[in-house]
Amino acid sequence: MAWKTRAWTLIDRPDGLPKREHFALHDFDDPPLCEAEVRVRNLWLTVGPAMRVRMSAQTRGYLPPFALGRPMEGWAIGEVVASKTQALAEGDLVMHQHGLRDYSQGPAAGFEKLPKPGPPPHHYLNALGSTGYTAYVGLLHIGEPRPGETMFVSGAAGAVGSTAVQIGKALGLTVVGSAGGETKRRLLLDLGADAAIDYRSPGPLTEKLAAAAPQGIDIYIDNVGGEHLDAALAAARPHARFAMSGMISSYNRDQARDVMHHLNRIVTQRIRLQGYLPFADHVEGLGPFREQMWSWIEAGRVRPLQTIWDGLEHVPTVIEELFAGGFTGKPLIRI
Numbered sequence: 001m002a003w004k005t006r007a008w009t010l011i012d013r014p015d016g017l018p019k020r021e022h023f024a025l026h027d028f029d030d031p032p033l034c035e036a037e038v039r040v041r042n043l044w045l046t047v048g049p050a051m052r053v054r055m056s057a058q059t060r061g062y063l064p065p066f067a068l069g070r071p072m073e074g075w076a077i078g079e080v081v082a083s084k085t086q087a088l089a090e091g092d093l094v095m096h097q098h099g100l101r102d103y104s105q106g107p108a109a110g111f112e113k114l115p116k117p118g119p120p121p122h123h124y125l126n127a128l129g130s131t132g133y134t135a136y137v138g139l140l141h142i143g144e145p146r147p148g149e150t151m152f153v154s155g156a157a158g159a160v161g162s163t164a165v166q167i168g169k170a171l172g173l174t175v176v177g178s179a180g181g182e183t184k185r186r187l188l189l190d191l192g193a194d195a196a197i198d199y200r201s202p203g204p205l206t207e208k209l210a211a212a213a214p215q216g217i218d219i220y221i222d223n224v225g226g227e228h229l230d231a232a233l234a235a236a237r238p239h240a241r242f243a244m245s246g247m248i249s250s251y252n253r254d255q256a257r258d259v260m261h262h263l264n265r266i267v268t269q270r271i272r273l274q275g276y277l278p279f280a281d282h283v284e285g286l287g288p289f290r291e292q293m294w295s296w297i298e299a300g301r302v303r304p305l306q307t308i309w310d311g312l313e314h315v316p317t318v319i320e321e322l323f324a325g326g327f328t329g330k331p332l333i334r335i
């Protein structure tokens with residue numbers, strides 16, 4: 001018997017911002033399960049900026065481009081509804097990367113069993129998952145924080161950024177965040193940031209950061225790149241550490257437009273810049289990280305920030321809003 005699945009597909013590659021017309025919801029027939037495979041009814045989906053890189057024919061990323069007309073992949077959480085392996089049983093909760101569809105199936109090795117009972121499952125798509133771990137590895141492993149230091153976070157009202165701000169405060173750092181608009185600026189202060197910048201307000205970002213962190217910065221969590229990276233270089237104290245998480249400001253345009261004025265500071269301030277992919281180089285630390293993060297959440301030190309939509313049909317809207325700054329925290333789609 002073939003099962004039916006509704007899945008979002010990319011039907012045209014965006015040149016610039018992704019729009020509703022680049023995507024279509026299609027019905028697919030899934031084959032019967034093979035040995036060691038499972039089928040999952042998805043409960044929670046999410047999208048992230050790196051998916052934009054995969055919408056181009058030639059990616060500058062570490063994953064291949066999405067195939068046109070085929071289901072797109074993304075992180076998801078679901079419940080096992082059929083299983084041909086003893087490793088997973090019907091009713092188990094699992095996390096996987098075959099999302100953006102109502103049902104997913106494949107080899108059980110690609111589905112991580114989640115504790116049940118345990119933390120609310122959607123936290124695994126946010127603070128307890130890739131988002132939280134990106135903030136944590138950037139701050140703890142790359143940033144190597146020391147008492148009394150100052151950290152700057154760009155994209156600070158976003159998923160990774162809002163988590164980094166709160167971990168920074170849990171560790172006792174002075175935290176400066178940057179986000180677009182006055183509402184988001186106030187949100188950063190509400191999350192505990194010591195100073196917050198609206199990067200969209202008039203004036204050079206370099207001056208705004210200098211005013212927000214007159215003592216300079218020791219750690220920078222870079223989610224944005226471009227002008228934010230340049231301003232952070234200008235503000236860096238000697239031996240600052242820059243954790244290069246991502247560069248969302250360049251995902252919809254040619255990075256050649258970035259003009260950097262302060263690159264020489266890398267030499268004069270002896271700055272260390274390091275790109276990182278937590279799931280490539282830090283997999284072994286995921287378990288201890290989750291224990292630490294869950295204890296912060298239970299103690300109220302980290303409040304996972306998220307925006308929830310109900311219904312599979314919202315996926316293209318959420319992708320559009322992701323690049324327009326239309327929401328805060330991690331986008332979660334409940335189906």
Ligand SMILES: NC(=O)c1ccc[n+]([C@@H]2O[C@H](COP(=O)([O-])OP(=O)(O)OC[C@H]3O[C@@H](n4cnc5c(N)ncnc54)[C@H](OP(=O)(O)O)[C@@H]3O)[C@@H](O)[C@H]2O)c1
Pocket residue numbers: 048049050130131134155156157158159160161178179180181184222223224244245246247248249250276277278279322323324325326327328329330
């Ligand atoms: N290294 C890794 O393994 C890894 C894993 C996950 C994510 N990342 C990276 O981390 C960064 C943040 O990811 P996320 O999932 O937390 O997404 P996110 O920050 O929640 O992304 C959405 C936000 O980005 C901001 N934004 C969009 N376009 C912008 C622009 N041109 N300039 C400045 N800000 C812009 C918007 O906020 P405003 O309203 O404030 O502009 C928007 O709300 C991304 O660069 C992503 O690629 C890396």
